[in-house]
Amino acid sequence: MRQIVLDTETTGLEPEQGHRIIEIGCVELFNRKLTGKHFHQYIRPDREIDEGAIEVHGITNEFLADKPVFAQIADDFLTFIGDAELVIHNAPFDVGFLDHELRLLNRGLAPIRERCGVLDTLVYARRKHPGQKNNLDALCKRYMVDNSQRDLHGALLDAEILADVYLAMTGGQTALALGGQQGDGSGSDGEEQIIRLSADRPRLKVLRATDEEIEAHKAKLATLDKASGGNCLWLQQEQ
Secondary structure (H helix, E strand, O other), X not given: OEEEEEEEEEOOOOHHHXXXXXXXXXXXXXXXXXXXXEEEEEOOOOOOOOHHHHHHHOOOOOOOOOOOOHHHHHHHHHHHHOOOEEEEOOHHHHHHHHHHHHHHOXXXXXXXXXXXXXXXXXXXXXXXXXXXXXXXXXXXXXXXXXXXXXXXXXXXXXHHHHHHHHHHHOOOOOOOOOXXXXXXXXXXXXXXXXXXXXXXXOOOOOOOOOHHHHHXXXXXXXXXXXXXXXXXXXHHHHO
C-alpha cells in the first residue's frame, strides 16, 4: 500500500477569501515503511501573507518572491501523489486549499478526494484519545516522537513528524514478514505461500539479554507506563 503523508502552509486560513498555498511537503510510505522519497516545494502566492500566518510558519513574501507559482509545479505534485492514500492532520484544511488551487488552474482537474483516499489523523486521534489534546505537538509527546526541531511550522518537517506519529499511533511500521513474504502472509499473486525449512538447518543460537539490556527494558516499560497513564500491559502481566 502506498501512502503519502502531506502537509501545507498557506497565506491565511480561508481559500474563499483568496488565500493560497505557499508550501507543500510530502513523504512517501510504502507498506507502512518510509521510503525516503519526498516532494517539497515553496510556492509564490502572488498575494500578501497574513501577519498571523507568518508568525506560525515564518515564511515571508520576500522569501517567496522568486519561487514558482502553483501552476508551474502542479503536474509534478499530482504525479508524485498519484492515487495514493493521503495521510493528513486536519485533512479538510489542506484538501480544501489543494482543491482551491486545482480549480484556479481552469483545467478541469478532478478534486483531491476523487484522486486519492484521505486518512485524517486528527479524526483518528480524537477517536483513539477522546477528550485529550490531539494537535501534532500533543501527539508527539504522547507517542514520544522527537519534535525538538519544530520551532515553527514547516510543511516538509511537519509531514516527516506526522509520518512518525501516524506509524506509532496505528501500531508501528509493519507486520513481521519473513522470507520476502508480504506482511499479511500472502504472496504477490494473492495465494498463500508455505515456506518449508530444511531439517538439516543449523540450530538457532539463543542470545540471552545482558543485565544492562534488562535494565534498559525495564526503563522503557516504565516510560511506556507513564505515557499510557499506568496502562502498560507488560507491567500488568508481570505483576
